[in-house]
Amino acid sequence: MSGALFLVSIGPGDLSYLTLAAQHHLRAAEVVLGYKLYVDLIRPLLAEHQEVVLSPMGEEVERARTAIEMARQGRRVALISSGDVGVYAMAAPVFELLRSQNWQGNDPPVVVTPGVSAFQAVAARVGAAIGHDFCAISLSDLLTPWPIIERRIAAAAWGDFVVAFYNPRSKERAWQLGRAMEILRRFRPASTPVAVARNITRCDESVQVTTLEALDVETVDMFSLVLVGNSQSFTVAGHIATPRGYAAARLNELVQSEVVEQMRKTDGASSGVCSLYLITLTQLADAAVVVCGGGKVGERKVRGLLDAATAEDASPRIRLISPTATETLQRWAAEGRIDWEARPYAAGDLIGARLVFAATSERAVNAAIAQEAAAIGALCNVADAPEQGDFHVPAVLRTEDATIAVSTGGADPRRAAAFRDQIGRLLAQAGNPGKETE
DSSP states (O other): OOEEEEEEBBBBOGGGGGGGGHHHHHHHSSSEEHHHHHHHGGGGGTTOOOOOEEEEETOOHHHHHHHHHHHHHOEEEEEESOOOTTTSTTTTHHHHHHHHHHHSSSOOOEEEEOOOOOOHHHHHHHEEEESSEEOOOOOOSSSOOOOHHHHHHHHHHHHHHHEEEEOOOOOSSOOOHHHHHHHHTTSTTTTTEEEESSSSSTTOEEEEEEETTTTOOOGGGGGGGEEEEEEOOOEEEEEEOOOOHHHHHHHHHHHHHHHHHHEEEEHOOOOOOGGGOOOOOOOOTTEEEEOOOOOOOHHHHHHHHHHHHHHHHHOOEEEEEEEEOOHHHHHHHOOOSHHHOOOOTTTTTTTOSSSSEEESSSHHHHHHHHHHHHHOOEEEESSOOOGGSSSOOEEEOOOOOOOOEETTTTOHHHHHHHHHHHHHHHHTTTTTOOOOOO
């Protein structure tokens, strides 16, 4: 038999999880390559005549290159990985190298054997956690920039996926898991089931079923996998299950969306203050707010948010996205009161936001921002086209005893400000001056 490269999945740890195909390829190999810990797991299956090549963690590319070279020399090589070799494992670097070498598919021939991934083993151990759509996200930013990872977490949270977190926490990366849970909590109930499994299927296995609210990230390490249910997942007798559908909950969501659409049509067909339903936001603490536009309008939006935070003892997390910013906005960014990303708006920037302000100088960009906000369910204020958004920002006067808001429904902000100023002068004459915003 000529040389060949077998990419062998050995499962999560217990030898009983190896597939028959994996066992066959291991027995047929002349050389077995792998990380020492993984080789030790399959030692009972290896024969004395087989050559074993151990490789340290972190040298995956060199390991793949060695395996390819040995196979091209006419040897039958088994390159092993835990779980599934194609999931965060050795298959990817092998095929990256083969592409760089102009591989045509036969020198050497490559056979990939699927295996049981850790998230599958954890899901099975706790019941039926991945009964509906799911995804896997690695929290290691060694090869992937953290902003991309965070965007994927937010997208998975918004999409209501069951999420399996690989590489959740290490001594050098202690904060990422906490940040991931923070994002999920904005979209899911605190009671959402969570499974934390360490060394699944191995002799020192431990599995804990908890919730988003009760999860202690300090108990998680690199040998753990964290599996978070979606908004419909539930626990039963210490197990986690995710229904295959949304049933009544989904039906209710569709009905509500139809009502919202009808309200939008009604609002678009009419004008005037009579169509407004004025509310006061009371949960700004730690709310994610995105302001697009760093000019005077954007500055007014941010100032109003900061004033509300001061008045209500709440601290929203404000992201300013704009290539340029006023001196005041730059000062607030330097003081750490806002996060300024000095670049134009891009699709996907709003994921995870609760409030959005479209305040750029380009109407087409503001329209795109409003469209994305509607898609993700965030409330949006559009500075140059109030009718395209979900809410207007009134002219506000704050006193020690009351907060007074004046609105023209977005039709004439200057007139609203004039009314507010007139009320402020009257209160000042009565000995009760206030602070103006917007």
